[in-house]
Amino acid sequence: MEDLGAAFALALDLVLGGDPELVAIVGLSLAVSLSAVAIACLLGMPLGALLASVPFPGRPAAVVLLDALMGLPPVVVGLFVYILLSGAGPLGALRLLYTPQAMVLAQAILVTPIVAALSRELLAGLQEEYAEQLRSLGIGPWRAIPTLLWEGRFGLATAALAGFGRAIAEVGAVMIVGGNIKGVTRVMTTAIALETSKGEIALALALGLVLLALALLVTGSVAVLRGTAARLAHD
Amino acid sequence: MTDPSAILPLEVRGLALAFGGRAALAGLSFDLGREGLTVVLGANGAGKSVLLRVLHGLLRADRGRIRWNGRPPGAAVWRRQAMVFQKPVLLRRSVAANIDFALAARGLPRRARRRRLEAVLEGCGLGPLARRPARRLSGGEQQRVALARALALEPEILLLDEPTASLDPAATRAIESLLRDSRAAGTRILLVTHDVAQARRLAEEVIFLERGRVVEQGPAAAFFAAPRSAAARAYVEGRLPP
Amino acid sequence: MIRLLVLLSLLLAAPAAGAAEDFIILQSTTSTRNSGLFDHLLPKFTAATGIEVRVVAVGTGQALKNARNGDGDALLVHAMERELAFVAAGHGVLRCDVMYNDFVIVGPAGDPAGIAGGRDAVAAFARIAATASPFVSRGDDSGTHTKERALWRLAGIDPTRAGRWYREAGAGMGATLNMAAAMEAYTLTDRASWIAFANKRDLQLLVEGDPRLFNQYGIILVNPARHPRVNFAAAKAFRDWLVGPEGQAAIAAFRVDGQQLFFPDADCG
Ligand SMILES: Nc1ncnc2c1ncn2[C@@H]1O[C@H](COP(=O)(O)OP(=O)(O)OP(=O)(O)O)[C@@H](O)[C@H]1O
Ligand SMILES: [Mg+2]
Numbered sequence: 001m002e003d004l005g006a007a008f009a010l011a012l013d014l015v016l017g018g019d020p021e022l023v024a025i026v027g028l029s030l031a032v033s034l035s036a037v038a039i040a041c042l043l044g045m046p047l048g049a050l051l052a053s054v055p056f057p058g059r060p061a062a063v064v065l066l067d068a069l070m071g072l073p074p075v076v077v078g079l080f081v082y083i084l085l086s087g088a089g090p091l092g093a094l095r096l097l098y099t100p101q102a103m104v105l106a107q108a109i110l111v112t113p114i115v116a117a118l119s120r121e122l123l124a125g126l127q128e129e130y131a132e133q134l135r136s137l138g139i140g141p142w143r144a145i146p147t148l149l150w151e152g153r154f155g156l157a158t159a160a161l162a163g164f165g166r167a168i169a170e171v172g173a174v175m176i177v178g179g180n181i182k183g184v185t186r187v188m189t190t191a192i193a194l195e196t197s198k199g200e201i202a203l204a205l206a207l208g209l210v211l212l213a214l215a216l217l218v219t220g221s222v223a224v225l226r227g228t229a230a231r232l233a234h235d
Numbered sequence: 236m237t238d239p240s241a242i243l244p245l246e247v248r249g250l251a252l253a254f255g256g257r258a259a260l261a262g263l264s265f266d267l268g269r270e271g272l273t274v275v276l277g278a279n280g281a282g283k284s285v286l287l288r289v290l291h292g293l294l295r296a297d298r299g300r301i302r303w304n305g306r307p308p309g310a311a312v313w314r315r316q317a318m319v320f321q322k323p324v325l326l327r328r329s330v331a332a333n334i335d336f337a338l339a340a341r342g343l344p345r346r347a348r349r350r351r352l353e354a355v356l357e358g359c360g361l362g363p364l365a366r367r368p369a370r371r372l373s374g375g376e377q378q379r380v381a382l383a384r385a386l387a388l389e390p391e392i393l394l395l396d397e398p399t400a401s402l403d404p405a406a407t408r409a410i411e412s413l414l415r416d417s418r419a420a421g422t423r424i425l426l427v428t429h430d431v432a433q434a435r436r437l438a439e440e441v442i443f444l445e446r447g448r449v450v451e452q453g454p455a456a457a458f459f460a461a462p463r464s465a466a467a468r469a470y471v472e473g474r475l476p477p
Numbered sequence: 478m479i480r481l482l483v484l485l486s487l488l489l490a491a492p493a494a495g496a497a498e499d500f501i502i503l504q505s506t507t508s509t510r511n512s513g514l515f516d517h518l519l520p521k522f523t524a525a526t527g528i529e530v531r532v533v534a535v536g537t538g539q540a541l542k543n544a545r546n547g548d549g550d551a552l553l554v555h556a557m558e559r560e561l562a563f564v565a566a567g568h569g570v571l572r573c574d575v576m577y578n579d580f581v582i583v584g585p586a587g588d589p590a591g592i593a594g595g596r597d598a599v600a601a602f603a604r605i606a607a608t609a610s611p612f613v614s615r616g617d618d619s620g621t622h623t624k625e626r627a628l629w630r631l632a633g634i635d636p637t638r639a640g641r642w643y644r645e646a647g648a649g650m651g652a653t654l655n656m657a658a659a660m661e662a663y664t665l666t667d668r669a670s671w672i673a674f675a676n677k678r679d680l681q682l683l684v685e686g687d688p689r690l691f692n693q694y695g696i697i698l699v700n701p702a703r704h705p706r707v708n709f710a711a712a713k714a715f716r717d718w719l720v721g722p723e724g725q726a727a728i729a730a731f732r733v734d735g736q737q738l739f740f741p742d743a744d745c746g
């Protein structure tokens with residue numbers, strides 16, 4: 001209980017104090033996770049739309065696989081990317097290990113199935129409603145993909161947010177491929193892990209609170225943006 | 236009327252389609268001439284919607300022959316059709332953008348699209364609604380947009396599946412008047428309805444379906460005066476089947 | 478929405494990418510980082526040479542494995558025999574002793590095994606086993622874990638078969654100390670991690686001073702003949718600085734709560 005109270009006080013202190021190291025860590029967390037989510041959206045949303053719109057043999061199996069990939073443990077993704085980027089690995093020459101780019105890659109791999117699966121779920125519902133009308137207008141399953149994406153844009157924001165939540169909160173993958181290097185690859189979650197391992201429980205909790213506030217901020221601003229956009233545009 | 240790309244008259248012979256062993260169309264045959272407004276009547280499950288979907292290329296028949304001005308169904312035929320569904324499916328964008336979407340899907344150049352869009356907004360009285368989000372309109376307004384979208388494609392034949400089924404009298408009247416106008420402008424119309432009064436108001440010709448077959452086809456006046464089959468008589472008189 | 482995200486992330490990612498021109502990756506143990514030693518040493522080295530040192534702190538076993546893959550330019554670890562084997566196998570070169578401290582046995586104030594005040598680590602381990610008192614092991618193949626296994630061997634005990642009192646955390650020193658504090662268990666820790674650890678609760682230092690608890694840290698450079706991409710020149714500059722007078726003095730000057738945690742003993746013999 002002591003720790004909890006101390007954590008709230010510390011969190012307030014950290015935020016109000018504008019500690020430059022914390023600011024850098026928060027900035028990197030946001031940059032890495034937002035980049036990863038952007039990549040995940042760019043790949044996952046069209047993939048979800050494709051699975052929702054285009055029938056092909058093996059599609060049900062592909063959907064099951066995608067849903068299962070949502071549960072990928074971050075550590076496994078981290079190890080996979082580590083093996084890929086390691087000096088002894090196939091992409092070792094790129095020297096990307098222990099860089100923010102490696103962290104983006106790992107989180108993108110982690111989050112893409114989530115964005116894709118949630119998008120598919122949403123767009124499959126839309127396509128059921130639209131398919132016949134679209135075909136009547138001459139829009140086949142492939143050409144329906146951009147239409148479905150645009151029609152589902154407000155719902156898709158939720159898929160992106162779910163991906164962001166997963167990315168900003170995960171520690172296993174970024175720890176392995178980023179190395180938690182101070183000033184270079186240290187993000188909120190690895191900083192929390194570090195402070196915990198130093199026994200600085202209150203500080204770790206305070207960082208956790210800052211992380212929570214950060215997630216709230218992003219989710220909230222997306223909700224507001226989406227609300228105004230939906231009101232202005234054509235829901 | 237010697238346009239070589241014309242798809243009418245239509246000849247349908249022995250059309251059959253079964254879903255899981257249950258026949259929806261059971262060897263159905265009829266002809267449609269180049270002009271007019273034909274109403275398709277029949278009890279629930281008679282096969283009216285399935286027939287329209289097959290004609291529009293949304294479903295494939297198991298057996299039978301369809302000839303559009305001598306040609307089998309295909310892209311060239313479909314391009315000259317448009318369909319309006321019972322429940323209008325509009326996209327999450329403005330009324331104008333919905334209509335433009337359909338025109339763009341047909342590959343029309345921007346200038347032609349703008350011209351047609353303005354004409355159809357005007358013709359359907361949708362000018363004041365053009366910028367409104369389509370999905371926020373009332374049911375009647377939405378169906379009018381759906382009809383305008385179909386008319387913008389300038390089809391040779393317009394297929395409608397119970398377009399006024401859930402509309403109030405005023406909205407129904409608006410749709411009917413648009414149908415009369417396009418009929419007058421030369422659009423061939425094939426209308427499925429359950430509303431016998433509507434059929435009396437609009438039909439020049441009636442096709443009556445029963446269990447996937449055409450049991451009667453003829454001029455509307457004669458049909459309503461004296462339906463030949465017992466099923467049609469009961470239907471027109473609004474009697475509940477035994 | 479998507480476009481907005483892309484734009485935002487590109488803007489944010491830009492400054493995060495490249496900072497210093499010349500840098501090395503140092504694979505290291507958690508004790509040296511968690512104690513704050515690097516925060517004390519590295520700015521001095523960077524000021525002197527312009528070379529940035531990026532520390533990836535993992536257990537000694539993981540550090541050796543990563544370095545074997547060429548992921549890193551230098552290693553600062555504490556498991557002498559394994560370090561020598563690493564060099565002998567051709568993975569590393571130019572190994573030096575850098576500094577030492579010692580391991581200590583910590584445990585609950587209640588001390589159910591009655592080992593407090595002793596100087597014989599092996600006897601203490603034997604008492605813990607005999608009384609089946611809870612003991613948390615790193616269990617992560619780290620330098621500390623290596624030392625702990627050696628002590629059990631000397632005591633003639635295989636704790637992994639001994640019973641439920643022996644728990645393998647599979648975690649770093651800090652997490653292991655957190656567990657020991659929560660479970661009121663014994664554990665072996667290096668003195669630096671112990672002094673810097675902030676969540677001691679009921680844990681106390683019980684056994685120290687056994688020469689077998691000596692803890693030597695060494696630096697090794699990753700062999701550039703094996704891994705041509707390593708930044709050998711910068712890594713060598715770091716090693717030379719660390720074992721030179723400036724680095725050794727900086728190590729000796731590092732204090733936590735007024736206590737010296739590491740003792741310089743550079744030897745590149
Ligand atoms: N996709 C489908 N799968 C299975 N059966 C279908 C399908 N579409 C239609 N049917 C069946 O085909 C038969 C004819 O259906 P259809 O929709 O054409 O009837 P309808 O004449 O339009 O009826 P209503 O007046 O109720 O609209 C019905 O028995 C219906 O259950
Ligand atoms: Mg129907």
